[in-house]
């Protein structure tokens with residue numbers, strides 16, 4: 001889950017990373033109220049899940065209530081790279097002396113955490129990364145060692161931060177690392193991390209990506225509001241607790257187990273088709289789960305055929321068959337189901353489906369046969 005700036009900053013604050021005072025607003029009036037509360041000058045900031053807001057006109061300084069009102073009016077509803085602004089963060093403006101960059105992420109190839117620090121932060125960091133990559137200092141961190149103050153101090157020194165910023169920046173790095181580790185983030189990034197004209201260091205922006213697989217450790221994440229336009233298919237799937245990823249193709253896929261779901265996707269591609277989604281109904285899939293899965297796929301306008309590929313182990317195929325019948329009773333499917341059922345109780349399952357005699361259900365015996373048939377129904381190989 002990606003947090004927007006103000007959510008990221010609230011996350012930072014919990015671990016002691018200093019941020020500016022601010023407030024959230026969904027209307028122009030509320031933006032002025034928030035601005036009055038934090039004191040002028042303020043900065044009015046678009047809350048969207050995309051970078052480069054500054055360059056797109058989504059970050060503006062206001063000296064008084066009139067300017068705050070004008071900026072809020074301009075920024076609300078603004079389209080930034082396809083993300084429409086519906087929420088603002090208004091914070092007390094900072095007098096910036098220097099803009100730095102700091103971040104932690106997971107380096108999967110190295111199987112270590114990676115710290116990145118630069119003295120040349122700000123809105124042109126991408127350009128810095130491209131043209132002068134040596135200006136971004138990198139350090140791998142073994143998760144068993146963690147990051148201590150001395151190492152953090154060395155890192156910010158190597159990155160060439162100003163002398164008066166070093167100790168505060170090192171403290172912030174240690175706090176940010178804790179936020180990254182204990183907060184179960186895949187990425188935390190501060191750009192810019194600023195040195196103020198009066199010698200303080202703090203975070204002016206926040207990018208935080210939480211590791212969804214750690215959600216079970218964080219009941220408080222349930223309260224984090226999702227900002228932005230989520231894919232309606234993924235939204236429904238999430239409500240049902242399904243492992244679902246929306247794709248662009250025309251063959252809807254349901255399989256039990258992530259491995260089988262991925263193989264099914266591969267086979268669909270191999271026979272010239274394209275998948276509309278990845279959906280793993282898991283090892284304990286019962287009739288209800290199957291019906292929910294079909295309902296989610298049915299909301300996708302691109303789907304022309306649904307390929308259900310189940311290998312019964314713990315999952316019993318007769319349960320799956322009943323699930324399909326439940327779904328047919330609950331939703332009007334817009335595409336036929338090509339069905340490959342094998343494994344535990346597959347004979348019983350076929351009998352249940354034969355008795356039902358729906359021309360919406362097309363049985364196939366093999367995975368490749370089923371994929372070919374589904375692709376054919378979906379309009380043939382592309």
Ligand code: GDP
Pocket residue numbers: 043045050051052053054055059061092093094095096099122123191192204205
């Ligand atoms: P981004 O463009 O989406 O990364 O948005 P940021 O939050 O990083 O803001 C972009 C730029 O706006 C920063 O690099 C700063 O130069 C500027 N900015 C943001 N907040 C302030 C502030 O409080 N005071 C001043 N003077 N500039 C700010």
Ligand code: MN
Pocket residue numbers: 122191192205
């Ligand atoms: Mn930024």
